[in-house]
Amino acid sequence: MDPVRRRHLRRTGGWAGAVTAALALAVTAVGPAAAADVNNASNSGFESGLSGWTCSAGSGTTVTSPVHGGSAALKATPSGQDNARCTQTVAVVPNSTYTLGAWVQGGYAYLGVTGTGTTDVSTWTPDSSSWKQLSTTFTTGASTTSVTVYTHGWYGQPAYYADDISVQGPDGGGGGDPEITVPGVPAGLSTSGATSSSVSLTWNAASGATGYTVYRDGTKVSAVTGTSATVTGLTPSTSYSFQVAAANSAGESAKSAAVTARTAASGDSGGSDLPAHAVTGYWQNFNNGATVQKISDVPAAYDIIAVAFADATTTPGAVTFNLDSAGLNGYTVDQFKADVAAKRAAGKKVIISVGGEKGTVSVADATSATNFANSVYSLMQTYGFDGVDIDLENGLNPTYMTQALRALSAKAGPDMILTMAPQTIDMQSTSGSYFQTALNVKDILTVVNMQYYNSGSMLGCDGKVYSQGSVDFLTALACIQLEGGLAPSQVGLGVPASTQGAGSGYVAPSVVNNALDCLTRLTNCGSFKPSKAYPELRGAMTWSTNWDATAGNAWSSAVGPHVDALP
Numbered sequence: 001m002d003p004v005r006r007r008h009l010r011r012t013g014g015w016a017g018a019v020t021a022a023l024a025l026a027v028t029a030v031g032p033a034a035a036a037d038v039n040n041a042s043n044s045g046f047e048s049g050l051s052g053w054t055c056s057a058g059s060g061t062t063v064t065s066p067v068h069g070g071s072a073a074l075k076a077t078p079s080g081q082d083n084a085r086c087t088q089t090v091a092v093v094p095n096s097t098y099t100l101g102a103w104v105q106g107g108y109a110y111l112g113v114t115g116t117g118t119t120d121v122s123t124w125t126p127d128s129s130s131w132k133q134l135s136t137t138f139t140t141g142a143s144t145t146s147v148t149v150y151t152h153g154w155y156g157q158p159a160y161y162a163d164d165i166s167v168q169g170p171d172g173g174g175g176g177d178p179e180i181t182v183p184g185v186p187a188g189l190s191t192s193g194a195t196s197s198s199v200s201l202t203w204n205a206a207s208g209a210t211g212y213t214v215y216r217d218g219t220k221v222s223a224v225t226g227t228s229a230t231v232t233g234l235t236p237s238t239s240y241s242f243q244v245a246a247a248n249s250a251g252e253s254a255k256s257a258a259v260t261a262r263t264a265a266s267g268d269s270g271g272s273d274l275p276a277h278a279v280t281g282y283w284q285n286f287n288n289g290a291t292v293q294k295i296s297d298v299p300a301a302y303d304i305i306a307v308a309f310a311d312a313t314t315t316p317g318a319v320t321f322n323l324d325s326a327g328l329n330g331y332t333v334d335q336f337k338a339d340v341a342a343k344r345a346a347g348k349k350v351i352i353s354v355g356g357e358k359g360t361v362s363v364a365d366a367t368s369a370t371n372f373a374n375s376v377y378s379l380m381q382t383y384g385f386d387g388v389d390i391d392l393e394n395g396l397n398p399t400y401m402t403q404a405l406r407a408l409s410a411k412a413g414p415d416m417i418l419t420m421a422p423q424t425i426d427m428q429s430t431s432g433s434y435f436q437t438a439l440n441v442k443d444i445l446t447v448v449n450m451q452y453y454n455s456g457s458m459l460g461c462d463g464k465v466y467s468q469g470s471v472d473f474l475t476a477l478a479c480i481q482l483e484g485g486l487a488p489s490q491v492g493l494g495v496p497a498s499t500q501g502a503g504s505g506y507v508a509p510s511v512v513n514n515a516l517d518c519l520t521r522l523t524n525c526g527s528f529k530p531s532k533a534y535p536e537l538r539g540a541m542t543w544s545t546n547w548d549a550t551a552g553n554a555w556s557s558a559v560g561p562h563v564d565a566l567p
Contacts, residue, residue, distance in 0.1 A: 040090050040098070040167040040174055041149060045070040052088050056152075059084035065365040066161060068103040068131045068225065069210040069248070073163035078107070078153040084160070085152035090167050091174025092140050092147055098169035100149065101135040101249065103210075107158035109134070111165075114148045117141020127158065129433070130399055131225065145172070164210060166249060183208040183246040185253045186227075191261040196236040197443045199261045200410040202228045206246035206253065215243040215255060223247075226366050230406045232443050234263050273415075274349060277566045278303035279559060280419065280449055280492060280541035281548065282353065285309065287327040290500070290546035294331055295339035295350065298545045299553055301560025304417065304447075305343060305545070306353040306389045310379065312361045317368025317404070318375040319354055319361055321383065340384045349417050352379050355391035369400040373407035380412060387417030387446070390437075398436040405437075409444045420448045421494055421541070424455040424468075424477060430484045439485050448481060449492040449541035453505025460528060468505040472526040474515035478537075479530055482519075488534035494541040497548035497555040509558035512540055520566050535567040 043052040046062045047070050053060065060076040067073040076084035092098060094117075102111045104125060111134040112122025123136045140147065149167060153160045188204035201214065205227050214222045214229045217240060221231055234240065239262045243255040281302040284290060298305055310319040323333050340350045354361055354376070363372045376388050388408065390401070409416055418441065426434035427450050438448050452474055457467045460476025461483050467473060474493050481491045495512055496502035518525035522533045540559050542548060548555045 037168050038171045040092060040169065040172045041088060041165050042090075042174070043088075044165045045163055046072045046074050050074075050086075053086050054088070055086040056084065057082040060086045063161070066105055066131070068105075068163035070163075073161050074151070075106075075159055075161050076151065076153060077159040078155055078157055081155065083152045083155055085150055086162075087148050087150045088165075089146050090149050091172035092144060092167070093170040093172050094140050094142050094144050096170045097137060097139045098167050099135060099137050100167055101133065102151065102165040103131045103133050103163045104128070104151070104160055105131045106160040108154035109160040109162065110150075110152050110154075111136070111162075112150055113138050113167075114150070115144070116147050117144035127160075129397075129436075131163075146174075164249070168249075181208065182251045183248055183253050186212065186244050186246050186256045189242070189244055189256045189259050191242075191259055195409070195414045195443055196263055197234050198230050198232045199234060199240060199242065199263065200228065200230040200406055201242055201244065201259075201261075203244050203256065208248055209246035209253075210248040211246075213245045213247055213252060215245070217241050218243075226403065228403065228407065236263050238263050273347070274417070274446065275303055275564075276489070276536070277539045277563045278447070278492075279539050279556065279563050280304040280306060280447070280494075281497075281545040281556065282306045282308045282541075282543050284544050284546045285321075285328070286324050290544065291549035292328055293546055293549060294328070295336060295343060297549070298343070299548075299556050299560070300346070300348075301553075301556040302348065302545060303539075304349045304351065304419065306351050306391075306419065306421075307385070308353045308544070309356040309391070310352050310354045310361070310376070313375070315371050315375075316365075317361070317363045317371035319352075319372065319379070320375065321352060321379050337383055344384060344386065349386040350384070351387040351389050351417050351419065352376065352383070352385045353389035353391050353421075355393055355421075360394070361392060363400045363404050364397050365400060366403065369404035370407060372401075372404040373411065376408055377411045386415070387412065387419070389419040389421060391421040393423060396433055396437060398433045398440060401437050402440040405441050405444065409441075414444075416444070417446050418444055419446050421451055422448065423451050424458050426450075427477070427481055427484075428459060429480075435481075435484065438490075442486065442490070445486075445490050447490050447492045447538045447541075448486060449494040450477070450481065451494045451543075452477065452507075453494075453496050453502040453543075455505065462528065464528075466528070469507055470526060471507075471511050471514045471518065471524070472528040474507070474512070475518045475525060475530065476528040478515075478519055479528075482530070482534055488536040489538050491534075492538045492541050494543070497542040497544060498551040500550065501543050501547035509555050512555075512559050513562040516540065516562060516566060537566065539563040539566070 062072045063075045078084045107127045110124040114120045183206045186203045186206045241258045246253040422434040461479035496506045499506045514524035517523045520535045
């Protein structure tokens with residue numbers, strides 16, 4: 001729950017000409033290689049480190065995450081006047097056509113070839129948070145027996161990653177990587193969970209596969225790089241047949257044996273017994289000067305209690321929970337568990353929050369995603385938590401956090417509560433990683449309670465700048481989420497419970513209530529008025545129940561009944 005650090009805008013001037021020139025290059029799609037073709041590049045997947053490759057100014061290294069195929073990939077970082085150029089000399093056959101390809105991720109990435117004896121070519125892509133395939137073709141001259149293949153980034157841009165580089169064509173005799181063959185059929189396909197609109201699948205890895213294609217009733221519905229997927233957009237109470245095929249640059253395997261899964265009945269997901277309008281409060285598992293509470297002390301006005309926070313472990317992605325008994329006046333684990341059970345018996349939801357100002361949990365690969373899901377589910381079983389809150393203020397990876405949350409949902413079932421508490425900057429655009437994650441898991445998402453504080457001025461959905469601490473700030477920024485793809489029932493207003501609860505952005509409970517009225521009824525608005533009412537708006541959140549108690553529970557006493565009375 002810390003202040004937002006401003007991000008600098010990207011420079012766009014110095015390299016405009018290079019971008020324009022790169023766009024003019026002809027790019028062809030990669031197709032299956034001819035039977036006699038081989039990959040003439042050596043160590044194309046960087047499984048042997050940088051063997052066979054030379055990177056300028058020591059800019060290159062190999063990493064184990066992210067990777068596109070195998071267990072390693074190239075990471076090259078531009079610095080100063082160096083664009084992180086990595087090269088390999090590849091033996092080729094004269095008067096022959098080759099397909100040059102690579103998978104890239106991260107900052108601006110370029111792929112090209114020189115010394116062809118005809119026309120040297122290159123292609124590029126802007127920065128990307130997921131793997132993209134680059135491809136182009138070239139023809140060798142009458143006396144050309146070798147070419148130089150290269151990748152590079154761009155000045156001042158972040159590091160780029162490259163993997164599975166190929167120079168596919170006639171064998172130049174240079175001892176390149178073996179010819180790629182179509183992978184085998186994936187085995188072990190099974191369903192790992194279902195909601196009213198989605199089915200989650202898992203399967204065993206197939207040797208040589210760089211990705212997998214998922215089929216629903218014989219029709220391709222998604223392509224993934226891991227061994228799990230969740231098919232969304234399904235009809236409640238309906239049976240579907242699923243298959244999966246393995247793929248790489250040589251083609252796609254036959255489809256696996258089919259499995260059948262049936263979606264749940266309508267309304268069976270996302271905490272079906274949660275009130276239509278809900279109040280969320282964070283409960284502090286530490287003493288920072290606010291009133292020390294037991295879970296049993298939290299007022300009944302709170303429908304969702306987020307226990308702050310889970311702790312990171314030495315295992316990547318995994319979390320644990322350590323009750324601060326000493327800081328909470330001797331509150332024992334047994335008392336805590338009993339209080340959680342009592343709240344749940346009273347119809348309340350108690351969830352574990354992951355992150356916070358000092359949170360260091362990182363879910364950046366498939367392994368850490370699995371660790372996250374397994375560890376959070378273990379905490380749910382141990383303490384009786386109804387779900388999880390994602391409050392990662394130091395960034396998240398939408399690909400792997402999505403994978404982690406879907407795996408957790410498959411374990412916990414359709415009644416799992418899933419909330420998020422992004423900072424304002426994280427929800428300014430649907431291209432942001434937090435917004436992407438929320439949309440990725442929309443079918444299992446309960447509510448996003450964005451933090452409308454510690455942020456300074458921000459843009460509203462009308463493109464105007466609004467200052468925090470006003471009804472316009474709350475309504476115009478909520479509008480971005482409402483128009484960006486979240487359901488109204490998945491949007492809540494996150495505010496401090498008192499002036500001590502945040503560095504800036506506190507508003508009186510009456511302002512929160514006015515914002516709720518504006519969004520749900522189009523009444524009590526400020527200068528900004530939404531284009532329509534959103535009566536299904538979920539409600540409001542506060543940091544924290546402890547700071548609320550310090551102020552005599554003034555926030556929950558005013559906002560709680562108002563939320564309950566929303567249309």
